[in-house]
Amino acid sequence: MFQTGEGASLGTEAMPLHRSLGLTDEAMLGLYAKMTLTRALDDRLWALNRQGKAPLVASCQGVEAASLGVGLAAKEDGDCFLFPYYRDMALKLVFGITPMELVIGHLGKEGDSFNGGRQFLLQGASTDRPMIQTSNVVGSNLCQSVGYAIGCKILGEKTVTLVSFGDGGSSQGECHEAMNFAGVHKAPVVFVCYNNRLAISVPQEKQMAIKDLADRAAGYGFPGRVVDGTDLLEVYQNVKAAIERAREESGGPTFLEMKVERLRPHTSDDDDTRYRSAEDLEASKGRDPLVKLRSYLTNIGVLTTSQEERIRGEAREEVNRATEEAEKAEPPDPSTLMRHVYSP
Amino acid sequence: MFQTGEGASLGTEAMPLHRSLGLTDEAMLGLYAKMTLTRALDDRLWALNRQGKAPLVASCQGVEAASLGVGLAAKEDGDCFLFPYYRDMALKLVFGITPMELVIGHLGKEGDSFNGGRQFLLQGASTDRPMIQTSNVVGSNLCQSVGYAIGCKILGEKTVTLVSFGDGGSSQGECHEAMNFAGVHKAPVVFVCYNNRLAISVPQEKQMAIKDLADRAAGYGFPGRVVDGTDLLEVYQNVKAAIERAREESGGPTFLEMKVERLRPHTSDDDDTRYRSAEDLEASKGRDPLVKLRSYLTNIGVLTTSQEERIRGEAREEVNRATEEAEKAEPPDPSTLMRHVYSP
Amino acid sequence: MTVKSVIEAVREAMREEMVADSRVMTLGEDVGARGGVFLATQGFVEEFGERRVIDTPLAEASIAGIALGLAFKGLRPIAEIQFSDFWWYAANQIIGEAARVCYGSNGVLPAPMVVRIPYGGGVRGGLFHSQNIESYLYNTPGLKVIAPSNPYDAKGLLKAAIRDNNPVVCLEHKKTYRGVRGEVPDGEYTLPIGVADVKREGADVTVISYGLALHYCLAAAEMMEDEGVSVEVLDLRTLRPLDKEGILASVRKTAKALIVHEANTTGGVGAEVSAIIGEEAFEDLDAPIMRLCGPDVPTMPFASTLEDAYMLNADKIRDALQKLAAY
Amino acid sequence: MTVKSVIEAVREAMREEMVADSRVMTLGEDVGARGGVFLATQGFVEEFGERRVIDTPLAEASIAGIALGLAFKGLRPIAEIQFSDFWWYAANQIIGEAARVCYGSNGVLPAPMVVRIPYGGGVRGGLFHSQNIESYLYNTPGLKVIAPSNPYDAKGLLKAAIRDNNPVVCLEHKKTYRGVRGEVPDGEYTLPIGVADVKREGADVTVISYGLALHYCLAAAEMMEDEGVSVEVLDLRTLRPLDKEGILASVRKTAKALIVHEANTTGGVGAEVSAIIGEEAFEDLDAPIMRLCGPDVPTMPFASTLEDAYMLNADKIRDALQKLAAY
Ligand SMILES: Cc1ncc(C[n+]2csc(CCOP(=O)(O)OP(=O)(O)O)c2C)c(N)n1
Ligand SMILES: Cc1ncc(C[n+]2csc(CCOP(=O)(O)OP(=O)(O)O)c2C)c(N)n1
Ligand SMILES: [Mg+2]
Numbered sequence A, B: 001m002f003q004t005g006e007g008a009s010l011g012t013e014a015m016p017l018h019r020s021l022g023l024t025d026e027a028m029l030g031l032y033a034k035m036t037l038t039r040a041l042d043d044r045l046w047a048l049n050r051q052g053k054a055p056l057v058a059s060c061q062g063v064e065a066a067s068l069g070v071g072l073a074a075k076e077d078g079d080c081f082l083f084p085y086y087r088d089m090a091l092k093l094v095f096g097i098t099p100m101e102l103v104i105g106h107l108g109k110e111g112d113s114f115n116g117g118r119q120f121l122l123q124g125a126s127t128d129r130p131m132i133q134t135s136n137v138v139g140s141n142l143c144q145s146v147g148y149a150i151g152c153k154i155l156g157e158k159t160v161t162l163v164s165f166g167d168g169g170s171s172q173g174e175c176h177e178a179m180n181f182a183g184v185h186k187a188p189v190v191f192v193c194y195n196n197r198l199a200i201s202v203p204q205e206k207q208m209a210i211k212d213l214a215d216r217a218a219g220y221g222f223p224g225r226v227v228d229g230t231d232l233l234e235v236y237q238n239v240k241a242a243i244e245r246a247r248e249e250s251g252g253p254t255f256l257e258m259k260v261e262r263l264r265p266h267t268s269d270d271d272d273t274r275y276r277s278a279e280d281l282e283a284s285k286g287r288d289p290l291v292k293l294r295s296y297l298t299n300i301g302v303l304t305t306s307q308e309e310r311i312r313g314e315a316r317e318e319v320n321r322a323t324e325e326a327e328k329a330e331p332p333d334p335s336t337l338m339r340h341v342y343s344p
Numbered sequence C, D: 001m002t003v004k005s006v007i008e009a010v011r012e013a014m015r016e017e018m019v020a021d022s023r024v025m026t027l028g029e030d031v032g033a034r035g036g037v038f039l040a041t042q043g044f045v046e047e048f049g050e051r052r053v054i055d056t057p058l059a060e061a062s063i064a065g066i067a068l069g070l071a072f073k074g075l076r077p078i079a080e081i082q083f084s085d086f087w088w089y090a091a092n093q094i095i096g097e098a099a100r101v102c103y104g105s106n107g108v109l110p111a112p113m114v115v116r117i118p119y120g121g122g123v124r125g126g127l128f129h130s131q132n133i134e135s136y137l138y139n140t141p142g143l144k145v146i147a148p149s150n151p152y153d154a155k156g157l158l159k160a161a162i163r164d165n166n167p168v169v170c171l172e173h174k175k176t177y178r179g180v181r182g183e184v185p186d187g188e189y190t191l192p193i194g195v196a197d198v199k200r201e202g203a204d205v206t207v208i209s210y211g212l213a214l215h216y217c218l219a220a221a222e223m224m225e226d227e228g229v230s231v232e233v234l235d236l237r238t239l240r241p242l243d244k245e246g247i248l249a250s251v252r253k254t255a256k257a258l259i260v261h262e263a264n265t266t267g268g269v270g271a272e273v274s275a276i277i278g279e280e281a282f283e284d285l286d287a288p289i290m291r292l293c294g295p296d297v298p299t300m301p302f303a304s305t306l307e308d309a310y311m312l313n314a315d316k317i318r319d320a321l322q323k324l325a326a327y
């Protein structure tokens, strides 16, 4: 279990950390609302699965702070391109993807903006979001993202590419190839690894013989950092710095290992009691990023109980609206099956 | 260019290094003879290529000390299994493969002991040599060797597996997967990487953003060492230690990066003047492992001029005999084409 | 005889072989405590221990490559690729290496390994949990490929595969895992690899299939019976080596052939079956050799309507059989 | 018109496209200072610089994956896989990803990339420098596959491939690189992907082929002419999409078809061509659909005798044509 170190950002100092990072109290409330919405949506999707409406759901509970922090830093930067992975719901919400799009994606209905109901949630691409997530193949987005980043450099553009993946994904050969290629070309890319110590059921010690994946970066000639991925501000700070470094002439890639948690089974198809102890799960819940952010904001008096209730109520309403609308959508017309095998 | 460090093993100390390593003067002369034979054979094969008889030759000049040192340590150990690569001629000679087998392998004649003329030199397997080299696919022997090593462990055998490959091979995704798997399972395996700073024409700086590949081992939880691969005794010492470590209960893999040289073009098909400066080649020649061993033995008075001449003469004769015999062999019977697609 | 599901038969086949032969072992993602995502190895790690049941890192190339190395050492590994859609990473070790090793060593080095791969659609898996990969495997000399359609065949063929001295890919259609049940003998048995099986005798048309689609063919044959057309249903069971004699015998009898599979049409197993018939039974044919195979799109989509449009069913097959019968 | 070799035509096609469109670039092992091991990119790094001519690490998965990422960014990468035998590592990015991207994004995301792959035997390359990999590519929806046999086709098709908005694999037979020369127009031209070409008109038998084998077919047709049999030689040129109409038109004319390729018989392009004919030209046929393709062993061995036993030549094809003509 990852322990928040001494440099932990949470606390009740005179000058709260977020302000010293240039984030207003209002912005923080907005972020708390985003995280609350993410959680509510995630719960709803799980319920939709149990109702037999959403064939598969991969919960993002435990990774929200990391994903939101990545999204926030990238969005604020204004010139980032993303290759996210399946637990990046928070990041996607930051980039303006609506709850209704997210529900539609899970139902496989007409109007899905990333794949027209051909793939799982938000895999594919849309015309107006700086984001590509081609497939379910763990690890395959890594080389693609490095190629994209090198492409930006070739074209003389300043865009920084961010790619996210799990501890499991780090085992893939392509992860090595991508990091190596990025190192050689000082590609403007940030590798974001969400380490929840599990690849479905396989625990970290069966995946690797090291404690910190961040240590691998040295083998590729660029920095790697361990980040408490349940701490929104620590994530934000680190991603921001990595984006800046990526853009510098003599900069290049950074590897950020976000120590996160998995609060749910791997997906709605999984039964984690087969392999995970109740204690381990409890310990994870003790690091719930939403609880952490709430305590931080309450402790420093930025979030009041009534605000909290309002935010929670609004999230619930938004999720309800999204679900209703999405459920009304029709499935795609079967006659479209043969379309778009090739691009004109 | 790799510089021999302060701990360099060559010199004329009162107690020459080889004796302190348990190698007699006689053994050293035998090793010098082996390396001389390797060089003579390599020259002959190149000539056979130029005569249109050997379709392809990959010279081992520059890697002989490393390959011989690996072979010596493994052979002496008595319980090692090898997954060598194409420049490992010296190692193969140590393991009793005859010059005649080597020439036959290059000509694709009947009697080839590893593949019956179906593949390039000594790819395949023979019934009585502890050695498998399945293919030309750079990197593909790595996972296989780790599987073999884990198999030995499962069966409770004490065999140690050694696998060799080039700096180019280190870039393959499978190299990462193999090292990671080996780390997790503390597999009794020694990774031997011959770094000649070139993958055909691609120089090290375009292959990786680091100076020493040995640094990567830390990312897999086992030790990595930089070894002067042109120094037979330094190689021998390090491989011996790695074999011992592999066998220990709490031991496991070691990664040995042998800094070697490439004294010839990549293969007989290559024209290295297209991409390699004369100075770079000259500098490499300054680290010729055969010259280095000769100086060492001459300086300490173990090798005299007349012995040197005798050894060279014997090598020439042996190569002549092998060539004559091999050239007499017939090509395989075409009717055998369909055999052994499947094992019974 | 006991009625079992395909997944039970698969599990039983592996378990029996692991009990009988200590060299048999299994490795793959989540095959340990999780028992595999489809529970094919449920209880194995408890029974056989972590040395013989290895939970691997998420890295398919190494799963296949390590298995090959284990085979070289004399073990008999059963590797699991969690979903067919992820097999591409393992292609080099399976096709490039394992299938070439025996030939490339002039017969000296066998590669006795099994790669189990759950595959196929109709499970709302979308583009990356539904792929049919047969057409990338059955064309490989040195490899054997089995694709059983029911529990009896699955158990008998998988056991034979584990004892085989060659690399064998076992393609298990995910939708048959729990969806297809059938009788399995209580005692020990194996089935020969490379032998097709007449699942239903008939005189007028032969329909050739395998895997999940075979069941739709049987249902369609039933419908045709009502229409007075007698359909023979041949289950290929093994995709490499194809049972040429079995195929030709049936087609020579009925003089009409329809090949049915879920995989894309172009280059699928049906292409080779058709070519065999067109080459060797030309004079016996009364009609064109027909195929009813997957449309040429990159796998069935996620949306129910699109998936249904892609997938086979008994009606679609009956329509094709009617056309062929009427020819 | 100037007489050129295939490798010169390939180089010229790339160079012209790189001059005309700054988005076109190339990457692969040794494509820089070395100019590629076959010299396809000779002089490129000097002319276009290291940003557009990237010497990559030895890692095929990344070569394809990086190329795909570059394509996403709007560049038009030409990736070189040094030898077909090593393409397996890139299979996931080419087949698993690139070929599925347009469909999987509902048409939003094209993947304009070319993967050039030298392939084929007869060069004393043994099991790992000779492979025919067509049968693992032509069956892939979303991918295009070209396999030119001569300099004119190579240049025209490769230029079209570079301008295509889809992933295109360009299979270049190594033995044609310097072994086949022919006239190439001096001006700008492209050839349409997906159109076969009648390389020789004939009336009695159609022989369908591509790549190096096409030349042996032409030589065999010549021999048959002397025997009074008129052979039509159809060059597929594109393996996906296959030119169904072109194939059927020729076969309907001659009523007899022989398919010839170097790749293994089972599951090869010939299987699909045969199936197309057996399905759609059945009534027009006067004889079985014959194949003369590579024996089903894992690639041609290194030894000259074994390689010759595997490889096609004009005599072998003439023998097959004689049999078919006499049917
Ligand atoms: C190449 C590949 N192999 C296997 C799978 C099946 N699978 C889906 S997610 C997963 C575990 C991923 O673990 P990790 O990368 O740590 O991400 P997490 O789910 O823990 O966030 C596996 C094995 C896959 N999608 N892709
Ligand atoms: C997978 C693969 N890709 C490409 C090649 C072609 N090739 C053969 S050797 C070689 C360079 C190998 O470099 P390195 O591993 O450093 O070994 P060295 O030849 O320098 O000893 C290349 C690219 C190959 N054999 N296998
Ligand atoms: Mg994880």
Ligand SMILES: [Mg+2]
Residues within 6 Å of the ligand: B166, B167, B168, B194, B195, B196, B197, B198, B199, B200
């Ligand atoms: Mg090298």
